[in-house]
Amino acid sequence: MSTVLVVTVVGIVVIAAVGFAGRRGAITDVSDWAVGGRRFGSWTMWFLQAGEVFTTFTFLGMAGLAFAGGAAALYALPYVPLAYAGLYFLGPVVWRRARERGQVTQADFLADFFGSRGFGTLVAVLGVVFLLPYLQLQITGLGLAVQLATGAKANGTVSMVVAFVLVVAFVLWSGIRGVATTSYLKDALMLVVLVVLLVVIPAEVNGGIGATFERVLADAPRMLTIHEGEYDAGYFISSTVASTLGVLFLTLPHMWPALLSAGSERAVRRNYAFLPVYSVCLVIPMITGFVAFTALPPETSSNGALLAMAAQAFPSWFVGIVVVATAATAMVPAAGLIIGMSSLVARNIVRTTTDRGQTVANQASVVGLTALALVLAIARPDLLANLLLLTYSGLDQLVPALALALFARRWVGLRPVLAGLVVGEVVVIALTFGPYGGTVNEGLIALVPNLLVVGIGALVERRTRAPEREEVTT
Amino acid sequence: MRPTCYVLLGLITLGLLAAPLLGFVNTPALWFGLPSIMVWMGVLVLLITPVLAALEFTRDGRRSGAELDPSTREDGE
Numbered sequence: 001m002s003t004v005l006v007v008t009v010v011g012i013v014v015i016a017a018v019g020f021a022g023r024r025g026a027i028t029d030v031s032d033w034a035v036g037g038r039r040f041g042s043w044t045m046w047f048l049q050a051g052e053v054f055t056t057f058t059f060l061g062m063a064g065l066a067f068a069g070g071a072a073a074l075y076a077l078p079y080v081p082l083a084y085a086g087l088y089f090l091g092p093v094v095w096r097r098a099r100e101r102g103q104v105t106q107a108d109f110l111a112d113f114f115g116s117r118g119f120g121t122l123v124a125v126l127g128v129v130f131l132l133p134y135l136q137l138q139i140t141g142l143g144l145a146v147q148l149a150t151g152a153k154a155n156g157t158v159s160m161v162v163a164f165v166l167v168v169a170f171v172l173w174s175g176i177r178g179v180a181t182t183s184y185l186k187d188a189l190m191l192v193v194l195v196v197l198l199v200v201i202p203a204e205v206n207g208g209i210g211a212t213f214e215r216v217l218a219d220a221p222r223m224l225t226i227h228e229g230e231y232d233a234g235y236f237i238s239s240t241v242a243s244t245l246g247v248l249f250l251t252l253p254h255m256w257p258a259l260l261s262a263g264s265e266r267a268v269r270r271n272y273a274f275l276p277v278y279s280v281c282l283v284i285p286m287i288t289g290f291v292a293f294t295a296l297p298p299e300t301s302s303n304g305a306l307l308a309m310a311a312q313a314f315p316s317w318f319v320g321i322v323v324v325a326t327a328a329t330a331m332v333p334a335a336g337l338i339i340g341m342s343s344l345v346a347r348n349i350v351r352t353t354t355d356r357g358q359t360v361a362n363q364a365s366v367v368g369l370t371a372l373a374l375v376l377a378i379a380r381p382d383l384l385a386n387l388l389l390l391t392y393s394g395l396d397q398l399v400p401a402l403a404l405a406l407f408a409r410r411w412v413g414l415r416p417v418l419a420g421l422v423v424g425e426v427v428v429i430a431l432t433f434g435p436y437g438g439t440v441n442e443g444l445i446a447l448v449p450n451l452l453v454v455g456i457g458a459l460v461e462r463r464t465r466a467p468e469r470e471e472v473t474t
Numbered sequence: 475m476r477p478t479c480y481v482l483l484g485l486i487t488l489g490l491l492a493a494p495l496l497g498f499v500n501t502p503a504l505w506f507g508l509p510s511i512m513v514w515m516g517v518l519v520l521l522i523t524p525v526l527a528a529l530e531f532t533r534d535g536r537r538s539g540a541e542l543d544p545s546t547r548e549d550g551e
Contacts, residue, residue: 071500074515078518078519082522085525085526217502224510226494226500236493270530272526279519280520
């Protein structure tokens with residue numbers, strides 16, 4: 001067994017052990033398991049939500065994007081901080097309402113506001129369907145990292161199975177508290193690795209960061225700009241706006257447990273105020289990608305660029321540490337995804353009436369959904385690839401419903417919102433799999449007919465009967 | 475103070491979204507040894523936190539809303 005693999009396996013086991021240690025006393029119900037009794041302060045919130053920002057995409061994908069597309073990779077930098085600036089104002093509104101009305105999931109929030117459990121079920125089904133490929137992506141990312149670092153596909157497969165069996169175990173045992181404690185370890189490890197990569201790799205390869213960019217400027221100046229092509233200004237701006245709206249209006253269901261676990265509005269506000277600073281760390285793997293551009297042959301797999309550079313610059317034990325950090329960026333966000341998805345199943349899809357039934361449904365969905373994603377990652381890794389293309393654009397179509405639900409009064413009824421959602425999803429699917437060849441984000445385009453349908457529906461609703469201006473909050 | 479913060483947040487948003495359209499930013503040039511657009515966006519993102527912090531720390535205490543009893547919290551703030 002190679003040094004890299006030994007370090008990786010030990011690292012994965014340590015991450016899981018920290019997850020197990022996160023449990024605090026008995027967990028009484030799904031709500032306690034998913035949102036930790038709503039008692040987390042700013043520090044825990046910080047790590048929980050930072051965990052959602054830094055996934056395997058951060059480590060492997062950002063370096064790969066910069067390696068292949070240069071400055072176009074910067075599209076990933078502003079949308080989370082911009083959305084968090086908005087959530088500084090909106091987050092407390094959601095937190096307060098959810099706490100007052102005992103809501104645990106995004107679907108709870110919408111079902112309660114629009115007075116329809118059926119709508120909650122539809123939103124929950126959409127959430128699970130769209131997040132499943134995202135969960136699979138985390139699993140595949142972990143396997144890919146191990147495979148690239150050790151040179152053997154079998155090592156990648158074994159690592160995926162070991163890591164995600166352990167993730168299921170600690171998620172069942174500790175719930176969101178396990179995600180919180182592993183987030184501490186993950187972020188500490190990731191920051192150390194990022195800083196070491198930033199200092200050592202450019203110095204080893206080009207004599208420093210400045211020298212790296214001087215070389216890119218001389219050899220390929222277009223790489224330093226956003227230029228015509230697949231990733232042009234239209235792509236950059238529309239993707240940033242679409243992603244910002246998606247995060248700002250909490251369209252991703254796995255964002256909800258972390259937000260609702262806050263112990264106070266102040267914890268919510270302060271967390272959203274300070275998280276944008278952390279997002280700047282995304283620049284570090286991007287710089288590594290630029291170094292790879294100057295050092296690796298163009299045919300190199302872009303996702304493997306960062307690990308290839310690490311293998312050139314470091315001894316094998318440290319390459320193992322880099323792989324463990326990558327594994328952590330897969331396991332911890334995956335744990336959050338699993339909690340988000342299983343809560344939707346237990347509370348909004350299965351809809352059992354007893355606490356015991358809800359707990360059983362929840363535990364079964366944790367195991368079932370992870371097993372499904374794991375089997376697909378190993379046996380049919382491309383099966384959900386098309387669905388992944390829909391994840392963000394599809395969930396963006398919930399923006400009108402969620403934006404309206406932030407008001408205290410129900411200005412627009414369920415039917416226009418539902419009709420807009422259906423139209424938006426149909427347009428997203430048509431654009432994604434149809435002949436559309438533009439660079440403007442499909443989710444943003446689909447929001448236009450979605451909003452139009454909601455607007456027209458609201459007008460029709462007002463003309464035909466008195467609007468439902470039911471007071472929702474107390 | 476607070477209106478200034480809102481204006482600043484608006485300008486930061488505009489500056490980030492318009493980055494590819496600004497000729498002096500989206501150009502093959504280096505600022506402090508880094509790509510100009512990377513520096514521009516990095517600085518604007520870093521400015522978000524001080525502006526939000528200014529809003530937070532000049533906040534009227536009466537508007538803080540529901541706060542859980544600190545004794546029941548699991549960690550500090």
